[in-house]
Amino acid sequence: MAAYIALLRAVNVGGNVLPMPALLQMCRSAGFERARTYIASGNALFTSRRGAHKVKSALESRLADYLGKPIDVHVRTAAELAAVLTANPFPEAPPSRTVAVFLEEPPPAGALEAVRGRKREMLALGTREIYVVYPDGIAASTLVIAAARAGTARNMNTVAKLAALAAAL
Numbered sequence: 001m002a003a004y005i006a007l008l009r010a011v012n013v014g015g016n017v018l019p020m021p022a023l024l025q026m027c028r029s030a031g032f033e034r035a036r037t038y039i040a041s042g043n044a045l046f047t048s049r050r051g052a053h054k055v056k057s058a059l060e061s062r063l064a065d066y067l068g069k070p071i072d073v074h075v076r077t078a079a080e081l082a083a084v085l086t087a088n089p090f091p092e093a094p095p096s097r098t099v100a101v102f103l104e105e106p107p108p109a110g111a112l113e114a115v116r117g118r119k120r121e122m123l124a125l126g127t128r129e130i131y132v133v134y135p136d137g138i139a140a141s142t143l144v145i146a147a148a149r150a151g152t153a154r155n156m157n158t159v160a161k162l163a164a165l166a167a168a169l
Helices: 020-029 052-067 078-086 156-167
Strands: 002-008 033-037 043-048 073-077 098-102 122-125 129-133 152-155
Touching: 002 052, 002 078, 002 152, 002 156, 020 033, 020 043, 020 052, 043 156, 052 073, 073 078, 078 156, 098 156, 152 156
Parallel strands: none
Antiparallel strands: 002 043, 002 073, 033 043, 098 129, 098 152, 122 129
């Protein structure tokens, strides 16, 4: 049985209100075991015998039924999430200002050259992530990363906590 982390995109912002008890119930109704959520930004952890693709489909279907529109879910195994944390190319940067933008596919090779509005931000490509450091804070940034449009970001504090929770599953 694999431990999974589901990272939901754009919930509890822009009108996509999803109480975490509702997300937890969706996970349980999908047959996921040891399900729990972590903070209200749309993070679920659970175990399942199904593969990542089937886990993603099951959760996206339930979310669409609940919210009346599609919600992207990025699924990682516990090992994959731990690897994201380990591969952080900016370990000296404040973890609260360093994010991993989770993608479904590897970022395109030219993703960083297409970035607009860059000031002091630092960026690097990962396996299926784009790492970004926002030294002045994300709210002050005008950074536009076209390759990250369908992704969902979590700061390194959240990634570390999720990795630890997933390892305990």
